[in-house]
Amino acid sequence: MGETIPIAVPRKGRPLECVLDRIAARLDVPALADDITSTLRHEKARTKGTVDADEDVYHRLATYSTVDDPTEPEYTLLRDDRAGKPRRIVFDSVTIPLEDADGISDGTSIQLVGREEPFRALRTHEFALGFDSADLVLEEVVELRPEPLDRIADINVRIDPVDTDVRVVTGLGDTVYHTLMATPETAPPSESIDREFLEGYEGPICIEPRYERLVQAVLGTKTLDGVDFRYPANGREEEAAIAETGLGVYLTVTGSTAREHGLLLGEQLFPSETVMLENTPEVTESVAAVRSVLANGTAETELAVTH
Known part of the structure; x- marks a missing residue:
């Protein structure tokens, strides 16, 4: 045996x-x-x-x-x-x-x-x-x-x-992706919603609390200078919280729910x-x-x- x-x-x-x-x-x-x-x-x-x-x-x-x-x-x-x-x-x-x-x-x-x-x-x-x-x-x-x-x-x-x-x-x-997404008001009018945009961005970004270290690793600490993490309230739908914040990172499969909340999909940051x-x-x-x-x-x- x-x-x-x-x-x-x-x-x-x-x-x-x-x-x-x-x-x-x-x-x-x-x-x-x-x-x-x-x-x-x-x-x-x-x-x-x-x-x-x-x-x-x-x-x-x-x-x-x-x-x-x-x-x-x-x-x-x-x-x-x-x-x-x-x-x-x-x-x-x-x-x-x-x-x-x-x-x-x-x-x-x-x-x-x-x-x-x-x-x-x-x-x-x-x-x-x-x-x-x-x-x-x-x-x-x-x-x-x-x-x-x-x-x-x-x-x-x-x-x-x-x-x-x-x-x-x-x-x-x-593979599904952790994806950057933003409202039309927050998104740059003539640029992509990507890491390069984030390098010049200062303000809140909504993420799931358990993904904080992951997001830091994926985006790099340099990119996150001036960024303030916000988290969805208990029981709040993630895409809804991102729409309220203006910018966020969330795990997406099709992105349909994000679009229903008026969000634009940006760069696919990292494969889950x-x-x-x-x-x-x-x-x-x-x-x-x-x-x-x-x-x-x-x-x-x-x-x-x-x-």
């Missing part, structure tokens, strides 16, 4: 679905990935009340997780942050043999393990490999410098080795993307082989990790 390599993954949402898509493509397990994704989407709909639940959440959890085979997915309960704080079924774990993976033939398996914040689990050396949002890396460990950071490929050079041993291996391509991570000192020969199977040969950004 070969080694089982644990890999930390998100418990739910778009990042987990992106990871499952990558696993399905690299390891040829589309049915498993579809099963997990469809189960979680159905449970999300039940939590939101858009689908009726025939049984209570505990009976459904027992049905999902009463398995004897570790290659079948298991689930757990998480307190949801929606109104009423309902319990929501989320992903817990599954073991996947790598029998047909290129370059691996010794019975090695991987175990996907759900974590609320996989990046932090890697920081504490619980895992050698994991997947999480690039945003969390920027929010926690990248150095703030006068010059901006605008590519995932540049994250590793901004990480102080004293702060963490975790490095970004590759992006998975599920799921990334593969490694804790460098924990990478053994077996872990490196698994990392190669899951990361190499992609069309997305491949990063050179310093060992």
Whole structure:
């Protein structure tokens, strides 16, 4: 029996679905990935009340997780942050043999393990490999410098080795952007709404509080001279708060909601993307082989990790 390599993954949402898509493509397990994704989407709909639940959440959890085979997915309960704080079924774990993976033939398996914040689990050396949002890396460990950071490929050079041993291996391509946006009154009449505009701007800029360090890293401290951060009031829609402030940065998919609030979309400042991570000192020969199977040969950004 070969080694089982644990890999930390998100418990739910778009990042987990992106990871499952990558696993399905690299390891040829589309049915498993579809099963997990469809189960979680159905449970999300039940939590939101858009689908009726025939049984209570505990009976459904027992049905999902009463398995004897570790290659079948298991689930757990998480307190949801929606109104009423309902319990929501989320992903817990599954073991996947790598029998047909290129370059691996010794019975090695991987175990996907759900974590609320996989990046932090890697920081504490619980895992050698994991997947999480690039945003969390920027929010926690990248150095703030006068010059901006605008590519995932540049994250590793901004990480102080004293702060963490975790490095970004590759992006998975599920990209949406932190975007600069402004009202017509604030936007320059004959210029673009971009970093160059911000260099000469003095005044308020509205952001989500948890993105303050990320925005500082992405824009660069030099660009933010004279800028005063403002935050949406509790429960206030972000785009509405930006429209009231006149200028802001927010994560956009289509930008339609921003336009509904009369905002003009400016420069796409930084991609919010799921990334593969490694804790460098924990990478053994077996872990490196698994990392190669899951990361190499992609069309997305491949990063050179310093060992």
